[in-house]
Amino acid sequence: MILVCGGIKGGVGKTTLATSMTVLRAAIGRDVLLVDADDQATATDFTAVRNETLAASGGAGYTSIKLHGAAVRNEVLKLAPKYDDVVIDVGGRDTAGQRAALLVADVYVVPFLPGSFDVWTLDSVGELVQEAKGFNDKLKAICMINRADAKGADNQEAADIAREIPGLDYIDAPLGNRKAFRSAASQGLTVTESKPPDPKAIKEIKALYKLLFDI
Ligand SMILES: Nc1ncnc2c1ncn2[C@@H]1O[C@H](COP(=O)(O)OP(=O)(O)O)[C@@H](O)[C@H]1O
Ligand SMILES: [Mg+2]
Structure with a gap:
């Protein structure tokens, strides 16, 4: 499967998702290619x-x-048959690389933060997706909340807005705003590997993994 972690905002968790999904996938013995776009x-x-x-x-x-x-499309098309899975991490802008990734993606996942202007950028992402669907009919595009607040109504409000965005399906698999995600990443690990373990973070990342890879 080709999984793209995308969107046109920086700092929302694209790289955290891409690296975590790569590690979890490789942990079950899959041969995974991580593409840094x-x-x-x-x-x-x-x-x-x-x-x-x-x-x-x-x-x-x-x-x-x-x-x-454009190499993000061309090279991935050549390399994908040699790997079990490809995970692509894109930059937080509408670039040629992002559009190229959309053309080869099976699943395109867009993290966004609750309670900010973030959720409004999803409209533009939805438009990009709809354009890409004209060339890539297998494309499945979803969005999910990252750095969810521990309490308050912001998560729910953001989810309600996200559910209405044309082109993107909202999935209810949020990652909380947890120190474990940051500290794991700083060691080149994901939360299933770092010590001391944060059971909530582990549960969240595994739930998301299962949904993304349809297990
Ligand atoms: N769920 C989370 N909880 C806490 N910190 C997070 C979480 N997700 C990402 N971060 C931190 O937020 C920062 C930006 O995340 P990153 O994955 O690099 O975003 P992007 O790739 O979209 O720019 C990083 O320091 C990362 O460790
Ligand atoms: Mg990044």
Whole structure:
């Protein structure tokens, strides 16, 4: 499967999702290619740190490459048959790379933050998706809340708006705003691997994984 973590906002959790899904997928023995299509190269940095952290146990456990612009489509089309799964992390803007990723995606997942102007950018993402569907009829595009608030009505309000966006399906699999996600990433790990374990974060990421890979 080709999973793209996308959207046109920075800092919403695209790289966190892409790296976590890559790690969880590789953990069950799948041969996974992580494509970093963001010029800021955060996913590539993550993999470098991960290779150091896990040097004694054989390194990252997946293959990582960087691609830019139209190559995100062309190279992924060539490479995808050689891997069990491809996960693409894109930058937070409407770029050639983002559009190229939309053309090859099976699943396009867009994280957004509740209680901010974030949710309104989903309209533009929905338009991009609808355009891409004209060229990619297998495309399934979904959005989910990241850094959900522990309490208050913001999550619900954001979900209600997201449900109405044409082109995107809202899925109820939020990730809470938890320190564990940040501290795991800083070690090149995902929350299922870092210590001490945060059971809530682990439960959330596993629930999302199951939905995205339709298990
Ligand atoms: N659920 C979460 N809880 C707490 N911090 C998070 C969560 N998701 C992401 N972050 C942190 O937010 C920052 C931006 O996340 P990142 O995945 O890099 O976003 P993007 O790739 O969309 O720019 C990072 O420091 C990351 O560790
Ligand atoms: Mg990123």
